[in-house]
Amino acid sequence: MIKFALMGAGRIGKMHAAIINSHPGSSLKYVFDTNTGFSEQVAKANNSKVAKSPEEAITSSEVDAVLIASATPTHTRFITMAAKAGKAIFCEKPIDLDIGKVNQCMEEIKGINVPLQIGFNRRFDKSHAKAQQARVNKEIGELEMLIITSRDPEPPGIEYLKAAGGFFRDTTIHDFDLSRFILGDDPIIQISAFGDALFDENAKKTKDLDTAMFIMRSKSGVLIHVNNSRRAVYGYDQRVEVFGSKGMIISDNQIPNSIKIFDKYKTNAQDPIHFFFIERYEQAYKDQFNAFMESIKNKTKPKVTFEDGRNALIIANAAYQSLESRKTIDINFN
Ligand SMILES: NC(=O)c1ccc[n+]([C@@H]2O[C@H](COP(=O)([O-])OP(=O)(O)OC[C@H]3O[C@@H](n4cnc5c(N)ncnc54)[C@H](O)[C@@H]3O)[C@@H](O)[C@H]2O)c1
CATH class of the missing domain: 3.40.50.720 (NAD(P)-binding Rossmann-like Domain)
Incomplete structure (x- = not known):
């Protein structure tokens, strides 16, 4: 035990x-x-x-x-x-x-x-992991584009914003890590970041952001796009698209049931997607813990390392540099 x-x-x-x-x-x-x-x-x-x-x-x-x-x-x-x-x-x-x-x-x-594992739970989501495996097994041929949409259902309170340390390092860091996970040993070498506080007064007050877009490039030339919002009125929007020479894989939003409603006003209407991360990534949180337990038991290297945590932060820092300078930034992981 x-x-x-x-x-x-x-x-x-x-x-x-x-x-x-x-x-x-x-x-x-x-x-x-x-x-x-x-x-x-x-x-x-x-x-x-x-x-x-x-x-x-x-x-x-x-x-x-x-x-x-x-x-x-x-x-x-x-x-x-x-x-x-x-x-x-x-x-x-x-x-x-x-x-x-x-x-x-x-x-x-x-x-x-x-053993030291960092909590990038999205790597353990079964659908995102399938998309990653599709890249590894070349099921979609040579990877050319990776597109990640990650939008929260509603903005956090001002106290959270004051403590969290900024959108890119607290929230987008998950998407930077997921991009690294899908790209495997092909490092991200460049980033251009755009962002603004378009609707959230608390984000404006704390000089934070509520909306952001990023374009990145990997060493082999794969183009990566991430878009974030702190307010998607329809729920926690989590989609990953992996596009290559032989096709595309989409890890789509998940809904709590498979009901579809057809009536006078709508066709094929579905219930809302999961509200937020605790529900959407329930399986991933359990599986990341299972993986940690396995690495303790088998004395193997954890699947998400300190270095992964550090590299995702380096990308977030480069993203801020890009936002502030309005330039594309070369990323240095040293
Ligand atoms: N992987 C994910 O999906 C995910 C989701 C949410 C939060 N997080 C991360 O988890 C951490 C906690 O986030 P949260 O949303 O639970 O925040 P939270 O504010 O709800 O909880 C943080 C807790 O830490 C406690 N705390 C503060 N200083 C402490 C200290 N010196 N010693 C012990 N406890 C202390 C606070 O009292 C509070 O109860 C953050 O680093 C956050 O980025 C990760």
Whole structure:
């Protein structure tokens, strides 16, 4: 049985707690959150203990693995603490918003051999993964274009925007990672980014964005387009199109049922797509945890590494550089 400490019992932390306890090979031992109300609630719901400090949870001899789902600025400190204590680590994306902190963390944990997986859950979505496999197996011939549409149902509140650190590093980072995943060993080398706050007053107030488009190019010449919005009135719009010399694969939106309505006013009308990420990627969140458990058990390299987290942040940084300079930016992963 792998015993876990959970850092952060907010929106995604609550979900991870339930996933840990529903896996037959793991259990939740400790929960730590600076909001003690949250940690007490999650500990009670999952038959675990509230830790009084991060150290108590992470360095406990009863703990084998640490799942970091706390606010982003805490991630590198907890990764370092857990690595030095020899624990397996699952850390939510992004590793941090500041590449300097990410590089420092990389130095501090260098040579420590513990499994460390980053929470890019979309790689584990069965449909997106099929699209990736189609690229690997050349089912659509030579890959020429990759198009990702990723739109949230509604904008977050102003407090979230103040803390999240900006659209590209917090949200688009998933699409940068998914692009890297589908491209495999063909690195993204250039990016042009456009963005604006078109409708969300909170985004305007915080100098953030609510709408964005990106064009990227890979080393082999594949063109990649990503478009994002923080408001799609019809739900969480998640589509991936992989286009090549022999055809196209689409990983389309998913709806909770397969009902189609035909009446006087509409034909072939369907219920709305999933509302947001917890519902849409339910299977992916479980499978990413299963993969993490497998890498602990089999002592294999996790499927999404620290380097993947760092590379996605480097693309996000280049995207901001492009937005600000109004130029296409060459991406340097060093
Ligand atoms: N992979 C995904 O799909 C996905 C989705 C949502 C969030 N996330 C990531 O997960 C992380 C948490 O996001 P969220 O939406 O759950 O946010 P949230 O604000 O709901 O939860 C964050 C929690 O961290 C706690 N916290 C803050 N400082 C802490 C500290 N020093 N020690 C312990 N706990 C602390 C807060 O009290 C809060 O309960 C973020 O890094 C976010 O980017 C990933």
